[in-house]
Structure formats: C-alpha cells, structure tokens
Amino acid sequence: MTNFNFLKYKNFFLFFSTFLVLASIILVFTKGLDFGVDFKGGTTIEIRLEKKIEIEKIRNSLSKFKINNYSVKEFGTVNDFLISTDNSVSPNDIKNFIEKDLKEKIIIRKVETVGPKVGSELIKSAIYSVLLCFVAMFLYLWFRFEWQFSFGGIVALFHDTIITVGVFSLLGLQFDLTIVAALLTIIGYSINDTVIIYDRIRENLKKDSSSELSILVNESLNNTLSRTLKTSGTTLLSIIAVLIFGGEVLRGFAFAITFGIIIGTYSSIYIASPIVMFFKVKRDWSVKIDNTP
C-alpha cells in the first residue's frame, strides 16, 4: 500500500483549483463558448471535395454567393470542410453554387439545421438536466453520508464541470449537445471515486475515534489510491480509444469525458476529501447508523 502524504500540499491545491474555477468562469463570460447549431440555431454543412483544395478558395466562392454570416473551417481530413451559416439559404443551393464556381465535385456529407426556437429550447433543457443531475447527486450523497460529505462531493462536481467548460472556452472547441451529454456522464462517473474514498473514510472513522482526522483521511486516501487510479485508468483507456479512433464527430465528446475523468479523479482527492476535514465530520460513531454497510 502506498503512503503518500496527500494533505501536505492541500492548501496549494485548494488555491490552484480555486484559481482554475475562477479563470474558467471569467473565460466563459468574456471569451464565451463556441456554441454549435444545437444551441445557437443556424445551419452547418459538412462537404467533401474529391481533390485537395485550399480553404481560401471556398471562402472566396462563398463570398460571391449572396449569403450572410458564413464561416468555413477545415474538418478532419484536408478535403472536408464545415460551412456554417444562417437558415436563409438551402444547403443544396450552396453546394451547387460552389460546384459551379470552383468546377469541383462536392458531396454533402451532413446537414444540420436548427431553428432559433429549437435552439433556445435545447439550451434550456441542457441547463435543466445538468442542474437536475447536480441535485440528484447531492441528494444521493446526503442519503448515504453526513452533510459534510455531500457538500464536499457536490463542490468537487461543480469544480469538475466548471473547469471542463472552461477548457472548452479556452481551446475554442465547439460546445453542443454531445458535450452536455459528456458533462452529465462526468458528473455521474466522477462522483464514484469520491464515494469510494468517503466510504473508506467513514469505515476508518468507525475503527478509530482517537487519531487526528487528517491522519485518518490521509490513510483512507492511501487505502483507496490503487483502486481509484485503476477504475479511472480503465475508463480513461477506453475513452482515449474513442478520442483517437472515433473520428471527427466524436472528438469533442471524447475529449470532454477524458478531461472530466482526469479532473474528477484529482478533485476526489484534493477537493472532496479536504472539505470533509474542513467541516469536521462527527467523531463519535458509537451509535450505529442504519444506512451504513
């Protein structure tokens, strides 16, 4: 069994995490997020050309075509491009125009059009479901543990979610429905490590009512370290496979989960556990509690 002194630098990590959370919030409010069509409405068209072509040529061609608010970016392989625009022109017209203008054959691989009303509905339901997930996790932890634990767990979850969203803002990655799906998965999964550690803290608290709390927490972290790293590690291995081989469509999604699992494991050790210590969980466990194993 390992014997690290996890709590030695806890103040540093608490400061570090607070910094990351604040930086993420500031980033989201200043730089913002690159919302996909799911949330902001509009049309995206994924096209593939048979030959390699420079992106400038497509931009030039689109500027001749009378559409407003368009943007083009490379997508995956060099022959694939993603055109984003509003809903005023039909994808087929755009395709036909570029084909004629560049004298190149174009295949439309994907079209997504979302009306403004649907977009705002999707934003609303995404926010609701993330909040609902937080509430569900809080209630679950509250039911299983004392309030100090559920508070620590939920703070760690906020921490994970906010920083993941912050990274999407920092890197300018597209934020769409699949990313919200990834966030919910992270919330549901990263609480696991926390639960495993909490379980052990409580078990050790019962065994030993005299040692200092910080020693017990540190011991519990060491007890569970191998397990925490392995469970997160296997999940990480599988999602990294998706990140590398899953193609362009799944990239953002797999990235969010990968990042979320790493930050979630970190926060179970350095956020969730110190908070329990800070709030001084009760030490007298002589009265047996029903919902303990």
Added chain:
Amino acid sequence: MLNFSRLKIGFIISSIIFFLYIFLGNFNFLNKTNLFLDKKINLGLDLQGGSYLLLEIDINPLIVKKLDEKSSDLKKNFIEKKINFKNLNILDNKITFELKDPTQKDNVINVINDSSNKGTFFRVKKNIENTSKDFFYRIEKDIFILQFTDEYIKHLKKDAINQSVEIVRKRVDQLGTKEPAIQQKGESRILVELPGLADPSTFKNILGKTAQLNFKFLKTSNTSGDNLGFEKIKNKSDNSFIEVEKKLIVSGENLTDAQPGFDRQTNQSIVSFKFDSVGAKKFANATKDNVGRPLAIILDNEIISSPVIREPILTGSGQISGGFTVEEANQLAILLRAGALPAPMKIIEERTVGADLGKDSIRYGIISFIAGFMLVFVYIVYAYKLFGLFANISLLLNIVILISVLSLFGSTLTLPGIAGIVLTVGMAIDTNVIIYERAREELKIEKSNIIAFDIAYRKSLLTIIDSNLTTLIAGIILFYLGSGPVKGFAITLCVGLITSFFTAFTISRLMVSKYLMVNKDKIISI
C-alpha cells in the same frame, strides 16, 4: 458469496447461451439460415445515413380562419334577424362589433347563445369531446367581444395535429421511401425520420406546403348573387394582387384524385383532378350559371391559374394548367391527393447524414471499440494475471449481453451509442477492479483464499451499487434530455452498467469460485 448451487450454475449458463443466440442474430450471414430470431439492433440515422425532420404546426392561421367563418355566419344571422351592427372586425383572435341600436342587445345575446349551444357556426368534430361552449362573449363599453374558449382552442390544436400527422404520412408514402417513421412530438410537432435519404429537398418542399386548394370567382362586373365581399390575392404569374370573391365555390377537400399530365395542345404540364359527388355538384352549379366568367384557382393564398369557364363542367373533373414544370406538376398532384394540412407547418430542425459519412462512422466506431477493448484487456491481465483473464471473459460476455439486450428492445444504435459501448468497457471492468482490490487487502489479513474472496465480494457489493447507481442516474437524466444520437448514448450507457453488474456477480464470480475451489490452499497471485 462463493457458493453456487447447481440450479444457479444452470441458470447462468443457460442465460449466456440465450444471449449469445440473440447476439448472433445480428449478423446477416447467420440470419440467412433462419435459425436465429429476427431481433436486431437498428442503426440510427447517423450510421445508416438519412434525414431527420422536425415540423411545427402554426395554429394561428387556423384560428383566424375559424373566426372568419364565424364572423361571416354572424353577419348572415344578423341580417336575417334584422339586427343593425357596425364595425365588425377580427383583431387579436377576437371578433368585435357594436350595435347601432342598443335595444337589440338581448336579441344579439340570443343569437350568440343559440349558435354556441347548437354549434351551428362550426361543429366540434365527433371524435373530440364536445364542450358546452365553443366561445364566450363579453361586453365592454357597448362593444361586443367574442372569443374562443381555451378548451375549444385546445381541441382545435389536438385535432389539427392529429390530422396533420395523417396527411404528412400520406405525403411521405406518396413520395415513397423505405421505412419512414412519422410520429407526433409534443403538442404541436411532428417528427419525420427518413432512413437512407441523402437529399431531403423534395420532402422538405412537399412537407412544408399547406396545399389548400380553393376555387373562387375573380371579381367581374356581374357578381354572384350571395356575395360576401372581395379580397385581394396575389397572382403567381406576375405577383400582382387581384380582387377575388370571398365566396368559396369548392375546395380541395372534395377532391378524390389528382394526377400529373401533359397537355399536347399547349405543350404544358398540367394536373388533372376529379371531385367527389358533393364537389362535382357544387362545381356544376357554379359553372352552369357563370359561363364566360374567369375562375381563380388558389393554392395557399396564391392564384396559380385563372381560366375562363367556356361551358358548364358537369362531370366533376378538370385540369389545372399553371405554367408548371413537370416536377411541379408531380408535386402538386401528390399534395392534392394527400390532402391539405389544416394549418401551415414549418421545418424547424433538420439533420441529414449522407450514407458515406454513416459508413465512416461505423468504421470509426468499430475501430475505437476494438482499440478500447484491447487496451483494457491487456491492462487488466497485466494487473491481475489469471483473475484479470476471468474479468476479461466476463467483460466480453458483458458486451454480448449488452448487444443482445439492445436487440431484444429493438433499440437504435447511434455513433454516440457506440462510444457508450466503448465507455461501458472501461466502466464495466471497474466492478471487478473493486472486488479484486478488496480481495488483495483481505488476503493480507486472511489466510484462507475462499474466506478472503468471500469477504471481498460481500464488502464490495455496496460500493459497486453506489458507483453504478450515480452513473445510472446521470444516464437516465440524459435519456430524457437527448434526442436521436444522444439518446442512443444514454441507452447503451445505462444498459451496459446494468449488464456489467450482472456479469460481474454471476459469470466472473462463478469462474473465480471454481478456480478457488480447486486452489483452496495454494498461494494465489492477484
């Protein structure tokens, strides 16, 4: 926790055989032998290619139309009862009017009440609940204000959406595509899924049209006897506005058939149509008395053609020539055959994936699954040696069971769904990791292998339930949030967690127990 009765072992083995049997049914080459059930996972639109269209009905024009009908009926009744009224208007979904002679107030209330109770102005359809009142009135400063009740509007909406689903279905059927799925979503939306369709522009054209066809007379010097006034309607050919009688001769509701055709004399595409007996009679009566007058054939508030009546049309059939292209004539015929939507509809969401991207996605999905599985497999064997192999066998069977459960439900597999399966691989192994880690600890204290593992299984149970349950809760919330692809992810994630719990506590536990029984006293390496 390590004892298995023969009955339990029998149950575990037969369930594995059952799931394997279902699983194999998913492979085409095996299914041809007819030995397997025809239960397969459906591929989502993002994997097989196809189009997803979400339509929304706009009920307001229908309400205005009903108010219009109502106000003309009121007018008629007032004239019959010699009630003098003024300023009859429709504004903000309300009918307002004033009386020239306030003493007639009671008379007016009688007319309104009569019509409300008997429902003479417009009948509520039989299949929906008949409310006592369709509309209510109030009087403000001598101005009568008539409004539909909320209940009536609700019925109107419900009726309109039901009718629209039917008409959308007819139109899609007429266009012909394999296995379309059409379903109502919420109060005012219709979801149309068209698998395998790469270019939905024809469908979008056809589904977005209301296709209300009306025959009226153009305004001429000699108007019809029971004239209701005139309205200005846009002329399609030159975009000018032309005055047309408000009175309806006959509408598309009375059509029984419409076919595209070609007029050799004029070299034009045409649509020929046939009325039912009621329509034919109306058309015959109107044309008999109005030879020489021009008709207005109005489609969705646009005059598409204005032929002059040369002779009475008694057969109930005719043709429309509106300078159509062949394509337009085809589409119009389809629209007329399928019938008009009760209210206009708009496409508010479209997602189309080409078959070629779908194939790529399937390939990427399979590659990431194999890669993810291999990585986990190697790591677990490295970490737990022989016990790791047990865990891996159980993991593989977990995937088999997951896929067969999805086939039994007839679930739809999407690309995020495949990602969910890969993620399940990494999460499902957690169950065994938790047990083995615990066993390692117990083996340090406990001499007997069997007792150590027994404690490990027992003590891990709650932790495992904990860790699966939180992810499951998130998965269920996700299921209600998402549509299409995201929903597919939620399904595979949730089912995968449940099956992983099952396999860890049956299949791998059985293997571990058999191994321990044989190697009771040996020092085991885990």
